[in-house]
Amino acid sequence: MTSICLFRRDMRLTDNPALAAAAANGPVCAAFWVDAVLRAQGAASRWRVGEALKALDVDLRRQGGAMTVVEGDEAAVLALASAIDAREVHVCDWPAPARLEADRLLARTLEASGLRLVVHHAHTLLPPGAVQTRQGKGFRVFTPFSRAARTVGAAPPRPAPSGVCWIVPAGLPPGFAATIPDLAPDMDRGADVVNAHSPPAGEAAATTRLAQFISRSADYVAGRDRLDKQMAGSGLSDALAVGEISPRTVWAAAQDIACDPEHAPAAEKFMSELLWRDFAWSLLIEAPWMESKTWNPRFVGFPWREVREDLTAWQRGQTGEPLVDAGMRELFVTGRMHNRARMAAASYLTKHLLIDWRAGLDWFADTLMDWDPASNATNWQWVAGSGPDASPFFRIFNPATQAEKFDPDGVYRRRWLYGWQGSKSDGARAFFDAAPRSWGLDPSRGYDLRPIIGLAEGRLRALAAFEQV
Numbered sequence: 001m002t003s004i005c006l007f008r009r010d011m012r013l014t015d016n017p018a019l020a021a022a023a024a025n026g027p028v029c030a031a032f033w034v035d036a037v038l039r040a041q042g043a044a045s046r047w048r049v050g051e052a053l054k055a056l057d058v059d060l061r062r063q064g065g066a067m068t069v070v071e072g073d074e075a076a077v078l079a080l081a082s083a084i085d086a087r088e089v090h091v092c093d094w095p096a097p098a099r100l101e102a103d104r105l106l107a108r109t110l111e112a113s114g115l116r117l118v119v120h121h122a123h124t125l126l127p128p129g130a131v132q133t134r135q136g137k138g139f140r141v142f143t144p145f146s147r148a149a150r151t152v153g154a155a156p157p158r159p160a161p162s163g164v165c166w167i168v169p170a171g172l173p174p175g176f177a178a179t180i181p182d183l184a185p186d187m188d189r190g191a192d193v194v195n196a197h198s199p200p201a202g203e204a205a206a207t208t209r210l211a212q213f214i215s216r217s218a219d220y221v222a223g224r225d226r227l228d229k230q231m232a233g234s235g236l237s238d239a240l241a242v243g244e245i246s247p248r249t250v251w252a253a254a255q256d257i258a259c260d261p262e263h264a265p266a267a268e269k270f271m272s273e274l275l276w277r278d279f280a281w282s283l284l285i286e287a288p289w290m291e292s293k294t295w296n297p298r299f300v301g302f303p304w305r306e307v308r309e310d311l312t313a314w315q316r317g318q319t320g321e322p323l324v325d326a327g328m329r330e331l332f333v334t335g336r337m338h339n340r341a342r343m344a345a346a347s348y349l350t351k352h353l354l355i356d357w358r359a360g361l362d363w364f365a366d367t368l369m370d371w372d373p374a375s376n377a378t379n380w381q382w383v384a385g386s387g388p389d390a391s392p393f394f395r396i397f398n399p400a401t402q403a404e405k406f407d408p409d410g411v412y413r414r415r416w417l418y419g420w421q422g423s424k425s426d427g428a429r430a431f432f433d434a435a436p437r438s439w440g441l442d443p444s445r446g447y448d449l450r451p452i453i454g455l456a457e458g459r460l461r462a463l464a465a466f467e468q469v
Helices: 017-025 043-062 074-084 097-111 142-152 190-196 203-215 217-223 237-242 247-257 264-286 308-315 322-334 339-352 357-367 373-384 399-406 411-416 426-434 455-468
Strands: 003-007 028-034 068-071 088-092 116-120
Touching: 003 017, 003 074, 017 028, 017 088, 017 116, 028 074, 043 190, 043 203, 043 237, 043 357, 068 074, 074 097, 088 097, 097 116, 142 264, 190 322, 190 426, 203 217, 203 237, 203 247, 217 264, 247 264, 264 373, 308 322, 308 339, 308 357, 322 339, 322 357, 322 399, 322 411, 322 426, 339 357, 339 373, 339 399, 339 455, 357 373, 411 426
Parallel strands: 003 028, 003 088, 028 068, 088 116
Antiparallel strands: none
16 A cells, blocks of 8 residues: 655654554655645744755655655645555654644545545654643643653664655646755845754764764763853754654663763763653643743733833844853854753843743744744743743843853853954854844944843842732
């Protein structure tokens, strides 16, 4: 029986249960669907999906296959299935609210013509709903979730299927393509800048990154928060987001070193970070509204300030707080941001500037190439204090002291702030190449910005606002 394997956030051949199931049934057509859900994503994440898609197409062609791109609504997928006489469409899950609804529509469209949509778990470490309280509900606190998840345990990753009989349809009508389209034309000149500062895309590159991280992971616990150490983290966030590597593959690699005394602390911490990712997905699945609504009802009436000028300054890395601005410029140049800088930048927006966390969530959704809707929503509500297992609102990051602790010699800030302490680094200069011309930025002005608000004054204002709720 001929099947379609519809790739989405699973741009890999290894540990891809949708591909394995399709290949077990007979000939397989590899396809990618450009639909309304994909088009609604931010520019940077669409660009990163496109890069992963190109790399996967190269891997398929080595095996005699090729990617067929389908564009349109559910009828376009049905048309492809009809053209090659496929009876089943296999997909890996991506439990984002919009994708779940699109899957329901696709399933109904296919079923009306006697076809079947088969959804396989793959995007999270554990299947959605696998970790619940004794009352059969989702956990609201990470620590007990983590303990329960470790008790359940993750399945081992599956090898890539061998000897797949690929079908490459020819002579298809308009709406189908054998070449990979530009998924993010709105990136404009920023695409070239991000591409120059991004690691290679593809499953092989992600596997190499994982191996390199494991080999140096002894320094992970001590170095992961250091802004001045570029190689301390795994660098796998974007590969996990687009599915070039599965969380089960990463988990298995961490387990392999967990019994080594030198690497055990790193393995434990890294596995905890993977479980936080699952925890975030469990929250979003339970509460699909958490991207737009505050979890804690106490924050419904919070007195956020609607000051467009302050939000714009934050978005453009022009707040006058060097650590915050360095992080925001790193984001625009690379499509990523160091986790410690993310926390400092998010805290500054929601507390010192008192701007609604949803404005930050939207900006990250548009500019992060490792965008993950569950982690984005959970982390923003965590910083703002409104989430189910959040940092208290009165925990206010001081970007100056954060910089002293995690970037003591200014290496990170000089890397991304052109003109700060005389910096003329390539990364700092690239920000002006990536930024839209409409912003009117001029590197010759250097970095001599007055802070929007004093840190002590901003802290007192934030605490006064919190008292109101």
